[in-house]
Amino acid sequence: SQELEQSPQSLIVQEGKNLTINCTSSKTLYGLYWYKQKYGEGLIFLMMLQKGGEEKSHEKITAKLDEKKQQSSLHITASQPSHAGIYLCGADRDSGYALNFGKGTSLLVTP
């Protein structure tokens, strides 16, 4: 079965700094999703990547899927306290109809 490993597990950055979160899959990714979760709350969809080399941006968040489609990165530029939360990557399974999730990266942004 597919496993998604996220790194780092947790991150503390100073406001204004850039940061990157990685998601590595044990198998080829057919659809890779990034979600943000405020502690104990629901998941908010950020973006989805499907094609090797694809890159998408939303406000100050950019996500990329590598050419081999086994790794994705999420980059936040000029972080703000509102970026704090848990970032989760999810991937479509071979059989579809479910997402496998990584364990998440906890982000804290300090003033």
Add this chain to the structure above:
Amino acid sequence: EAQVTQNPRYLITVTGKKLTVTCSQNMNHEYMSWYRQDPGLGLRQIYYSMNVEVTDKGDVPEGYKVSRKEKRNFPLILESPSPNQTSLYFCASSPLGDTGHGYTFGSGTRLTVV
């Protein structure tokens, strides 16, 4: 507003007392699913449904039941809850064959079984 609504948000119950967590979506999505989230284990799928009257087991279905009598509703039933079902539960939905906008998740139900 397009959304997935779960109720209740918080629930404390006793072992063995049947309960139902409701999930409703207003986006006419065919696909609906239940996940549980536990520390160190992440999100795991419990059950999913491709359409009305079509349901199937996910990764951790033991101790749970679901039904899909209407397209918009997908309740999660715990016939005899046990403490190991204490968890944060999420309902999600998406249109079949078009997940480019992601699966939409509800706000979660935090269940404690004592």
